[in-house]
Amino acid sequence: MLALEFMAPAMFAALVVFLIIGLPVAFSLAALGLVCGMIAIELGIFPAQFMANLPYRVFGILSNELLLSIPFFTLMGAILERSGLAEDLLNGFAKLFGGLPGGLAYAVIVVGAILGAITGTVAASVIAIGVIALPVMLRYGYQPRLATGVVAASGTITQVIPPSLVLIVLADQLGKSVGDMYLGAIGPSIAQILIFLLFIFILSLIKPKLMPPLPKEARTPFGWDLIKTVVLAILPSMALIFVVLGTIFMGLATPTEAGAMGVVGAMVLAALHRRLHWQMMWQGMQSTMNITVMVIFILIGATVFTLVFQGVDGGKWIEDLFLALGADDAVTFLIIVNIIIFVLAFFLDFFEIAFIVIPLLAPIAKDLGIDLIWFGVLICVNMQTSFMHPPFGFALFYLRGIAPPSIKSSDIYLGAIPWLGLQLLLVLILIFYPEIVTGFLDKPAIQDIQAIEIKLDESESGAQSKQTTPADDPADYFKRK
């Protein structure tokens, strides 16, 4: 039918137009879905009852326990940002590495990694690190570009390191368990940290002037006292990492509950630093509420849009597009997808990409035999770049907010570019070495993949894979219902 063939591309084109002229994303998606749904019903493409699914779908979003982790992790981040935790960590590690050229940069990367393992939101990390580290780095003669670049990248890495909010949302969209997603992200997180450290190391050999070591008087105390400072700084973080990540991996808590415990943990920590007060909490809660509503409304809009888009065979249209591009094997497909996401990330944030683009791509990836955990982690690594793109990247935007006026915006933008390259380097590595992701998955999860691959044509593959997962697998707590 001619009309049917035109529906999907027309919907897509209209969406692009509405988004670019700046209409709110959530309502553009919803209204477009609604209008096209009515047209499709009128044309007899699908029955009128098709749209009656809508309240069930919206209700399904509201009753999704996994999405409840969004407010929890956001609130936790907002409290941590002001709790003084990052301050202690940076202080300790700066003294530990300070004597080396690039020592402060190493400290920032390590602290970024630790904060990443505690919290799930990028804003919290970038702001917490930037406020403290940036002035210090500048005072001791770091090149502004290098200083802003390393802070932005180290804060952004939060989104790859479990318990990342991005991974939770991707797990939900891909229909995978959050636990597996987290396990799959361990390898890439370590790889990304090593790549960053290595970059600083090489740069410090070539251009040590960009990152002078701290003078001796800035590095007191020494010896045992120094070790004591570092250990004392790191203990609360370890406790928080256990409370959040440990309980998830040990199966004691769902990611949602772990996020809630992280909120309480962050409050305790802020109280220990005498920084817990009602005004700070209220601000955090307010911005948490705003972000939660914003994100869930994008998801509601995307649900309406996707429902209708799939109803008019949009999935097949996208698949044909990829085939036309020559993406009939996994590697080509992944490369094309990553280029598309890299480009989209200039305009869209990760929530929009996750809710609009991922549901369209996941079925194709599955058909090509791509492990969806690998796929998800790969996309998560790639979406780091959406925070780092000049001029709209969020991490840069936060930095602009906290950087002293002496730093030019152009420094922030140019400083981000090498780190963008390092993030893309990891994407490339992961495409060719999926073992970095899959190697950390439990055995049952790997059986899972085989079961899916072998039994692709049989409808029972889902039931099969469920049986191979042991009952005490933490993942069972939060398998998609």
Place this chain on the structure above:
Amino acid sequence: MNYLLALSRQIDRMSWTAAQIAVVLVLVCAFISVGNALSRYLFDLSSNAWLEMQWYLFAAIVMLGAAHLLRTNGHIRVDLLYLRLHERQRMMLDLFGLVFFVIPFSIMMVLYAWPWFVEAWLIGETSANAGGLIRWPVKILMPIGFGLLILQAISEIIKRVAALQGKISLDVHYQRPDQ
């Protein structure tokens, strides 16, 4: 017009009140979730009612906060062009979005969700889980939330029309929310 502007202020106040409730619920919800995890682990106690309470509150946060977010221009957009528009152009664009996107979609959702709530109310539907909660309070959240959204959209339309006529000044500043 003055009458309409008074109406708009009433609506804004209502959305604000709903949003304050949503803000408080964020913390309440976190505490309930911690309580669930601790009681399950420490005392081996697990209550379906409290587990369901978590997402009832989540639904409440989203539905009660949506209208206020519309007022504060917090629903995210691609700001590539939007930031370059003049105030009047922004208001025109907003009017288009409110009239053709927000209101029709919200009306549709109310129309779909209302009978659904009525049914749950009439048959006294409860959760399928043992000891689960009664369902209508969470199902009524959808018509309430989208109802508030319709009202807020009307309020925003009134304010923008008034501002375009030069009767009031309106801040249409947009900043992407932190995340």
